Amino acid sequence: MNWEFIIGSGLTLLLMSIGFVGSFLPGLPGTPLVFAAAVLHRLYFADQGSSTWVLFILGILMGVSLVVDFVASVVGAKKLGSTWRGMAGATIGLLGGMFFLPLGLVAGPFAGAFLGEMAGGREPRDAARAGCGAILGLLGGAIGKGICSLLMMGLFTFELLLR
Numbered sequence: 001m002n003w004e005f006i007i008g009s010g011l012t013l014l015l016m017s018i019g020f021v022g023s024f025l026p027g028l029p030g031t032p033l034v035f036a037a038a039v040l041h042r043l044y045f046a047d048q049g050s051s052t053w054v055l056f057i058l059g060i061l062m063g064v065s066l067v068v069d070f071v072a073s074v075v076g077a078k079k080l081g082s083t084w085r086g087m088a089g090a091t092i093g094l095l096g097g098m099f100f101l102p103l104g105l106v107a108g109p110f111a112g113a114f115l116g117e118m119a120g121g122r123e124p125r126d127a128a129r130a131g132c133g134a135i136l137g138l139l140g141g142a143i144g145k146g147i148c149s150l151l152m153m154g155l156f157t158f159e160l161l162l163r
Contacts, residue, residue, distance in 0.1 A: 005045060005048055008041065008044060008045060009041065009160055012037045012038070012040070012041040013037075013153065013157065015033065015037040015040075016033070016034045016038070016149075016152070016153045016156065018033060019031065019032070019034035019036075019037065019149055020034065020146065020149040020150065020153065023065075023142055023145035023146040023148075024142045024145075024146060025101075025105070030145045030146075030149055031061065031062040031065040031149050031152065032062060034058070034062070034149050034152045034153060035058050035059060035062040035152065038050050038054075038055060038058050038152070039055060041156075042055060048163065050156060050159055050160075051159065054156065054159050057155060058155065058156065061148045061152050061155075062148070062152070064148060065145045065148035065149070066145075068141060068144035068145065068148070069141035069142070069144060069145050070141070071141075072137050072138075072140035072144055073087075073090075073134070073137040073138055073140075073141050074087065074137065075137060076133050076134065076135075076136040076137020076138070076139075077090060077113065077130060077133040077134045077137050078133070079133055079136075080130055080132055080133025080136070081126055081129050081130050081133065082117065082130035082133050082134060083116075083117065083120055083122075083130070085116040085117055085119060085120040086113040086114075086116045086117040086120075086127070086130040086133075086134065087113070087134070088112075089111075089112035089113045089114070089115050089116025089117070089119075089134075090109040090110075090112045090113040090116070090131070090134035090137075090138075091109075091112065092112045092116075093107075093108035093110065093112020093113065093115075094108050094109045094112065094138065095108075096108050096112070097109065106135060109134045109135055109138055110131035110132070110134060110135050111131070112131075113127070113130045113133070113134035114127045114128060114131040115127075116130075117130045117131075
């Protein structure tokens with residue numbers, strides 16, 4: 001039994017799990033971290049690591065997760081009436097909210113979108129709807145990234161078990 005491989009694979013899955021958590025928390029690079037863990041595993045263990053095809057699929061899933069995150073954020077905000085000011089405010093609010101975890105992750109984008117819309121001359125009710133849309137978009141993007149992370153981890157684990 002190759003204990004080095006078993007321990008290395010366990011540490012890789014631990015790093016991937018941190019990436020999964022990063023799908024829901026800003027500041028941690030969710031799926032890029034999952035992908036990087038698989039690549040590092042391959043570099044260290046060479047042929048015992050993931051195959052080139054699996055790494056290729058993991059890279060595609062990482063790209064899909066980033067697109068889903070962006071699209072979900074924009075669509076969520078747009079569906080509830082946000083303008084570019086609200087979306088920009090939500091982004092700034094998210095970045096500022098990271099310093100006030102965990103409440104800041106919800107309050108920051110809402111406040112940013114609300115203030116951005118108010119600065120553009122919108123009524124408070126419309127600005128609040130845009131803020132809710134920003135939160136729903138961020139939540140949808142996080143769920144999409146989380147699903148992609150789980151798929152990536154599952155594919156990696158499945159291939160290791162087959163070897």
